[in-house]
Amino acid sequence: MTAPRLVVVGAGPAGLSAAMEAREHGSDVSVIEENSWTGGQYFRGRPDSTAPGSPRKFARHVGDMELILGSAVIDAVSGRLTIAQAARRPRQVSYDGLVIATGAYDRPVAMPGWTLPGVITGGGAHTLAKAFHVKPGTRVIVSGAGPFLPQLASALAIAGSHVVVCEATGFATALQTLAWLSRDRAVLRQAIVELAALARARIRIKYRRIVTAITGEDRVTGAVVQAVDRDWRPLPGTATSMGADAVCLAFGFVPNLDLPQLLGCGVRYDPRLCTYSVVTDSGMRTTQAGIYAAGEIAGIGGARLAAARGRLAGLTFAHDAGLVTEARYSGRLKTIANQVVRLNRIADRLNQAYRPGSGLWSLANESTLVCRCEEVTAREAELALEHNSRTPAALKAATRAGMGPCQGKMCTPFLTEWLRSRHGYSVPADVRPWSVRPPIRPTRISDMLE
Amino acid sequence: VRPVEPGSTILADGRAIDVQSGDTLSAALIRAGILATRVTRGGRPRGFYCGMGLCNECVVEVDGVSSVRACVTPAMDRMSVKTNT
Numbered sequence: 316m317t318a319p320r321l322v323v324v325g326a327g328p329a330g331l332s333a334a335m336e337a338r339e340h341g342s343d344v345s346v347i348e349e350n351s352w353t354g355g356q357y358f359r360g361r362p363d364s365t366a367p368g369s370p371r372k373f374a375r376h377v378g379d380m381e382l383i384l385g386s387a388v389i390d391a392v393s394g395r396l397t398i399a400q401a402a403r404r405p406r407q408v409s410y411d412g413l414v415i416a417t418g419a420y421d422r423p424v425a426m427p428g429w430t431l432p433g434v435i436t437g438g439g440a441h442t443l444a445k446a447f448h449v450k451p452g453t454r455v456i457v458s459g460a461g462p463f464l465p466q467l468a469s470a471l472a473i474a475g476s477h478v479v480v481c482e483a484t485g486f487a488t489a490l491q492t493l494a495w496l497s498r499d500r501a502v503l504r505q506a507i508v509e510l511a512a513l514a515r516a517r518i519r520i521k522y523r524r525i526v527t528a529i530t531g532e533d534r535v536t537g538a539v540v541q542a543v544d545r546d547w548r549p550l551p552g553t554a555t556s557m558g559a560d561a562v563c564l565a566f567g568f569v570p571n572l573d574l575p576q577l578l579g580c581g582v583r584y585d586p587r588l589c590t591y592s593v594v595t596d597s598g599m600r601t602t603q604a605g606i607y608a609a610g611e612i613a614g615i616g617g618a619r620l621a622a623a624r625g626r627l628a629g630l631t632f633a634h635d636a637g638l639v640t641e642a643r644y645s646g647r648l649k650t651i652a653n654q655v656v657r658l659n660r661i662a663d664r665l666n667q668a669y670r671p672g673s674g675l676w677s678l679a680n681e682s683t684l685v686c687r688c689e690e691v692t693a694r695e696a697e698l699a700l701e702h703n704s705r706t707p708a709a710l711k712a713a714t715r716a717g718m719g720p721c722q723g724k725m726c727t728p729f730l731t732e733w734l735r736s737r738h739g740y741s742v743p744a745d746v747r748p749w750s751v752r753p754p755i756r757p758t759r760i761s762d763m764l765e
Numbered sequence: 766v767r768p769v770e771p772g773s774t775i776l777a778d779g780r781a782i783d784v785q786s787g788d789t790l791s792a793a794l795i796r797a798g799i800l801a802t803r804v805t806r807g808g809r810p811r812g813f814y815c816g817m818g819l820c821n822e823c824v825v826e827v828d829g830v831s832s833v834r835a836c837v838t839p840a841m842d843r844m845s846v847k848t849n850t
Binding site for chain 1: 837
């Protein structure tokens with residue numbers, strides 16, 4: 316009898332942890348990763364890390380399992396994935412169990428000028444600086460919220476940029492969060508290291524400020540920075556123009572839900588996170604039998620939580636497949652579940668402290684593009700809503716918003732909040748999860764016909 | 766990512782650009798100051814945005830193949846990149 320086969324999609328902290336855990340219990344494991352490296356976006360900028368779920372931890376296990384790099388899942392049905400590799404014919408991969416660990420990406424925020432070359436996501440800028448020692452600009456304005464900002468700012472400074480940081484929340488939030496987090500030694504140590512790095516680079520954080528517009532003709536030449544209230548609404552009369560050749564927008568992350576949605580996994584809207592995420596039980600089982608969710612797609616919480624959830628998903632699969640004795644399972648479950656509970660508490664606290672304020676959804680003016688791919692302006696979207704019975708589905712059909720090469724990843728998270736906050740829609744009653752259709756990555760037509 | 770030899774270059778619209786070991790095309794292009802790499806149907810310039818292969822804003826033509834995402838494509842010696850195609 317052959318061992319049950321677990322396929323893991325995504326080789327970030329969650330996916331690698333799930334793979335290692337399931338392998339340890341005797342499962343046959345394949346890991347599929349779109350990029351040509353393991354570690355995901357998190358460890359891409361931290362190549363020396365030996366944290367849980369890191370490629371360094373994974374290296375010892377790599378000979379025991381199949382690692383399929385440079386391969387994107389483009390379609391999926393229950394029990395079978397279709398993967399495409401550059402310069403090769405697509406192929407089918409079947410599974411007994413599937414762990415989806417497709418991670419998260421920077422929350423898109425539409426504002427005047429956000430499509431100009433030189434406007435880069437926080438995550439994209441961090442990768443440039445840390446993984447490639449490339450500065451996106453000489454004078455860089457970072458606008459966003461949360462604990463990622465200090466990391467990003469010091470990475471940019473080390474890469475050679477002059478950095479200004481605008482944090483949307485107040486100084487009190489930073490102090491309260493730090494005080495609360497200081498119970499966790501590892502978090503406190505990391506915070507001290509980051510604050511010291513900021514001090515060394517002489518970077519000052521401007522609290523309660525956001526970039527409200529980005530200026531430039533063919534590329535970024537500056538930005539308008541404004542003071543904001545508690546709800547991140549710009550205060551009149553506080554606008555200042557600053558010169559810059561790059562602007563980084565870092566307003567948190569949203570889960571990448573294309574594969575779980577394609578497979579019919581239930582998702583729910585979390586009003587605290589302002590995102591949809593995959594519904595799971597306490598063992599990371601989704602609503603679809605044999606499919607488990609690990610990491611950020613089950614709710615944003617950072618790399619340590621992602622790794623812990625990955626281990627939990629791997630363990631649950633091993634248990635469901637009959638690979639673990641009850642005694643071993645309950646012992647291991649206790650250890651991992653305790654970690655998940657503890658890390659969940661930290662994630663909840665951070666998510667609450669840095670929850671996007673409603674002012675963020677009102678920066679777009681009439682001519683601001685809400686869909687980058689299909690170049691749909693806010694005005695066009697509003698007209699489509701007026702003329703088409705006010706449904707998001709009609710908005711998509713009338714304007715093509717969400718139908719371009721990014722498949723809605725760069726517009727639907729924003730549109731959901733914009734419809735809710737600016738136009739009085741309720742989520743999820745009116746704004747349901749946006750539909751996902753294959754192929755979920757750009758694919759050659761010849762490959763589609765296979 | 767396959768490491769390239771020291772002294773490797775790519776051609777960006779005919780101009781030779783140095784490439785460092787482990788570079789993606791985006792890393793090499795941005796190091797050389799090239800941020801705008803695509804023009805939309807509406808005639809507007811775009812460039813590197815998400816940096817992780819999702820937004821498709823950084824697509825360029827590489828050795829005659831169009832719509833290649835520069836941010837997830839390893840740079841290799843003597844690759845020929847065309848922007849704004």
